[in-house]
Amino acid sequence: MRVIEYVTYIMISMTNLHTPVLLNQVLEILDPQVGQKYLDATAGLGGHAQAILERTQSPQEAVLVDQDATAIAVLEEKFPQATVVQTDFASAAQSLLDEGRQFDLILMDLGVSSPQLDRAERGFSFRYEGPLDMRMDQTAELSADQVVNTYTQVELERILYEFGEEPRARAVAAAIVAARPLRTTQELAAVVRRAAFRPKEIDAATKTFQAIRLAVNNELDTLAQTVPLMVELLVPGGKLVIISFHSLEDRIVKLYFDRETKSCICPPKQPICTCEHQPTLEKITRKPLVADASEIAFNPRARSAKLRAVEKINKNKRRDS
Numbered sequence: 163m164r165v166i167e168y169v170t171y172i173m174i175s176m177t178n179l180h181t182p183v184l185l186n187q188v189l190e191i192l193d194p195q196v197g198q199k200y201l202d203a204t205a206g207l208g209g210h211a212q213a214i215l216e217r218t219q220s221p222q223e224a225v226l227v228d229q230d231a232t233a234i235a236v237l238e239e240k241f242p243q244a245t246v247v248q249t250d251f252a253s254a255a256q257s258l259l260d261e262g263r264q265f266d267l268i269l270m271d272l273g274v275s276s277p278q279l280d281r282a283e284r285g286f287s288f289r290y291e292g293p294l295d296m297r298m299d300q301t302a303e304l305s306a307d308q309v310v311n312t313y314t315q316v317e318l319e320r321i322l323y324e325f326g327e328e329p330r331a332r333a334v335a336a337a338i339v340a341a342r343p344l345r346t347t348q349e350l351a352a353v354v355r356r357a358a359f360r361p362k363e364i365d366a367a368t369k370t371f372q373a374i375r376l377a378v379n380n381e382l383d384t385l386a387q388t389v390p391l392m393v394e395l396l397v398p399g400g401k402l403v404i405i406s407f408h409s410l411e412d413r414i415v416k417l418y419f420d421r422e423t424k425s426c427i428c429p430p431k432q433p434i435c436t437c438e439h440q441p442t443l444e445k446i447t448r449k450p451l452v453a454d455a456s457e458i459a460f461n462p463r464a465r466s467a468k469l470r471a472v473e474k475i476n477k478n479k480r481r482d483s
């Protein structure tokens with residue numbers, strides 16, 4: 163096999179390694195129609211995108227974004243007619259706004275893909291021995307190695323507490339600092355397990371790995387900055403679906419959707435409304451949708467997925483009706 167064929171073979175086989183979560187619910191809510199413009203902010207290996215573009219039949223109108231070079235190679239191969247962009251979704255959204263682009267359907271399926279988690283050399287998982295990396299964008303400067311080996315104990319404690327909700331953040335941060343240098347995922351996991359809170363149902367290293375990953379990729383700040391931009395990118399009547407995988411992400415999405423669907427955002431005890439806030443969104447999902455038992459049995463990653471969806475208010479339609 164020539165190198166190019168081998169690379170293509172690896173890329174195509176990788177596309178089957180990530181099962182899109184809550185796919186039926188995404189399709190039901192977005193209800194893609196022929197000719198609609200689709201923005202996938204976290205296109206990954208294109209599982210959701212493929213199902214959606216089969217329905218819109220307009221890949222030339224689609225923009226597929228991911229910050230991971232491996233995902234981009236797969237997307238370019240799979241969707242030659244679409245615009246595939248390698249960047250973080252905050253920058254992508256700002257550029258698209260600057261270009262005056264608008265979309266009917268937008269999806270953000272947050273977090274990491276299965277190949278990112280399952281490839282030891284990416285350093286995301288304590289199940290495999292790998293370098294302390296955890297960068298979604300392989301060219302980013304900050305890696306888990308720097309966080310683990312150069313951050314102060316106080317900074318580490320804050321990260322573990324805020325992003326990992328680790329009750330023993332202080333003890334874990336102290337243990338990490340005492341054990342430096344730590345170079346691999348399993349070295350880190352072993353140190354953390356000795357110091358961390360030990361919940362019955364998950365590995366004691368889980369919260370620390372989540373916290374460091376969120377810090378390395380600046381995931382929460384980027385999400386909070388991007389959700390309003392995604393709403394701006396919607397045409398009136400356009401739909402935004404966001405799938406999150408832990409409570410901190412979901413909280414950011416929930417609070418923004420709650421605020422933007424209300425006609426008053428004054429403090430609850432204020433007797434008269436003075437805010438003149440205008441809702442920009444209508445909720446499609448009152449409560450977050452979650453995977454059912456059969457999906458979780460088939461795809462355990464779906465266990466923690468929460469889907470929230472909104473539609474941008476079409477002000478003209480409201481006045482007429």
Ligand SMILES: C[S@@+](CC[C@H](N)C(=O)[O-])C[C@H]1O[C@@H](n2cnc3c(N)ncnc32)[C@H](O)[C@@H]1O
Binds near residue numbers: 183208210251271
């Ligand atoms: C759960 S996967 C998406 C899977 C995809 N929906 C599919 O069906 O194949 C999340 C993807 O989002 C990407 N990602 C996460 N945060 C990002 C960000 N801030 N900017 C761009 N891509 C991001 C990750 O690199 C990963 O490939």
